[in-house]
Amino acid sequence: MSELRFPKINSVVISGRLTRDVDLRYIPNGTAVAKLSLAFDRSYQKNGEWQQETSYLDVIVWSKRGEQCAESLHKGSPVVVEGYIRTRSYVDSNNQNRKTTEIVANKISFLEKTGFSPDQDLEPASKTNFQKEDSEANITDDDVPF
Secondary structure, eight states, rough: OOOOOOOOOOOOOEEEEEEEEEEEETTTTTTTEEEEEEEEEEEEEEEEEEEEEEEEEEEEEEHHHHHHHHHHHHHTOEEEEEEEEEEEEEEEEOOOOEEEEEEEEEEEEEEEOSSHHHHHHHHGGGTTTTTHHTTTTTTTTTGGGO
16 A cells, blocks of 8 residues: 655634734743734534634734734734644643644734735735744744743
8 A cells, every 4th residue: 555645734824803912022032922812703504594603713923023913913903814833832830731722923914004014014924034043943832931
């Protein structure tokens, strides 16, 4: 039997609104990391009636773009996030092992008028310092301050 060639795809595009203000912190090397809490909806039909389901995920935004998010976004701000899903482990304040699943943003578009130009909001990750060598190359899960 031949080996299954399964594609390695981890990509997500999602739109939603922030459930709280942006939490901006800095890791020991001075790199900014912003945490956004995003609510998003899904509509579906059940027994002929439309239902709505709301889900929540945290979004991590690195470097200058994270700082821009903290400056321009607030609870209720609508955004479109492109990135990948990551699950990481950490120890909470009660010394308990925890896991969290989050989106790491490669690109984030502000859908409200901000202090940044629309072109800047829509730039690809490589132009907004989201490159792996800037954001995650030397960073471990222990460095993420959330």
